[in-house]
Amino acid sequence: DIGGGSTEFIIGMGMQTLERESLQAGCIASTRRFFPGGKLSKKRWKDALAEIGREFQPFASKYRALGWQEALGSSGTHKAISEICATMKLSKGAITAEALPQLRDELLKAKKIDDIQLPGLSSDRRPIIAGGILVLEAAFQALGLQKLLVSKAAMREGILYDIVGRAGENDLRDESVAALSQRYGIDTVQADRVQETALSLLEQVQERWRLDADDARMLGWAARLHELGLMIAHSGYHVHGSYVLEHSDIAGFSRQEQQMLAALVRSHRRSVTKTAFDALPERLLLTARRLAALLRLAVLLNRAHEDDPLPALELTADDNRLSLIVPQAFIDARPLLRADLIGETDGIAGLGIQFRPFVA
Structure with a gap:
């Protein structure tokens, strides 16, 4: 996909992405970079082709x-x-390896971009076509392409497909979360435990806290990825995981969704920093803090990595209050969990929420 400022390369099979790369060379940027003043020549073209070719070397x-x-x-x-x-x-x-050199030679008969006269070229494409052909020729050479078919669909259709997928069973974000889990060696069994607990807690307070299905999906993804940073270091792993999620290119997620995901992972343990939610707009802060509180409890309740399912828990919420009732026998057998729940009153307080654990 040759854009104005960059060109994207993807190898995939079915719905699965196998490789993705982005080259900082597009039709507009390359035209301006290699043909300043709109001047064309064979020497400029040869030098530009070599320069872009070097940028292909890493992949x-x-x-x-x-x-x-x-x-x-x-x-x-x-x-x-x-x-x-x-x-x-x-x-x-189709665009072929035999056709491109002939097309390029025809283009270079013009000495200036404004003078380009290629059959079938529209006037609005004339100012940027040189950079587009240049990038494509470099791609053919670097990747050994022989034939390129042209898709009738582009970004607009991709966005529509993404929207339809989100409403059905083909949400690209689910695939991205699964890919991140595999790439960073996340313990999926533990992730399942935390996700199940987090969504169970959300279900009990969603009406009072006005949380919807989109919030549940975000909480579920955060639960699945909360241990992502362990691959980097055990110390401060929540900070490492948050950084990766905020600054990676994650297919299907908007920039704001990634910032929300990063904020939840950053806040799922230890003290909540004053800047944890700074990247989020005001309208999302209350929801983000409430989801973070639910994630913290889900992680804490499953900290022992026990295979046995948790007993029935009762969670109630008010505007800025959260109360958890835990069965007596369960908590008596786990003194460390009891201490953690009591200590969590300070942790969740950092989210602006008063937390009180009780025993039934």
Whole structure:
């Protein structure tokens, strides 16, 4: 996908992404970078091709080793180049390794970008087509492409597909969370325990705290990823996990959703810092703090990593108060958990919530 400032490369199978890379070279940026003043020449083109080719080196060999069965180009740039190839009778619409050099030579007959006259090229694409063809030729060379089919769909359709998926069973965010779990070696059994407990607690207070299905999904993802930072270091792992979640490219998640996820993971243990929720807008702060309180309790209740299910717990909530009732026999057999629950009154207080544990 050749954009204005960057080009994205993805290898996938079905709904699964196998490899993703982003090259900081797009049709607009490359036109401005390599052809200042709008001047074209074979020497400038050759130098630019070599420069972009070097930027492929960190991932080209890995991509070629993995391989693919079909190559697709998505974006207005590919559609424009495809139209030119078809009009010049170089192909029937596909972009090929044989057609690109002929197209480039035809383009370089012009000495200035404003003078480019390529058959089938629209006037609005003329100012940026040189950079697009340059990036595509570099991609063909670096990746050993022979033929590129052009997708009729692009970002707009991708966004619509994402929206439809969120309403059904194909939410890309679920796949991303699963991929992160695998990549960072998260204990999925423990993640399941914490998620189940967290959602059970949420169900008991959702009406009083005005939490909805989207909040439940966010809490579930945070529960599944709360131990992500253990792969980096045990000390301060909640801080490490939060940083990874905030600054990674996580498919399907908006920037704001990643910030929410990072804030929940950052606040699931130890003291809550004053800046933990600074990245979130005012309208999400109350929900974020309430979800963090539920996650803290879920993690604490499953800290022993016991296989036996938890007994029935009773959680009640008011505006800024939270009360938990735990069965007497269960808590008597776990003095460390009793101490943790009592100590958690200070931890949850950092969220602006008064927490009181009771024994039934």
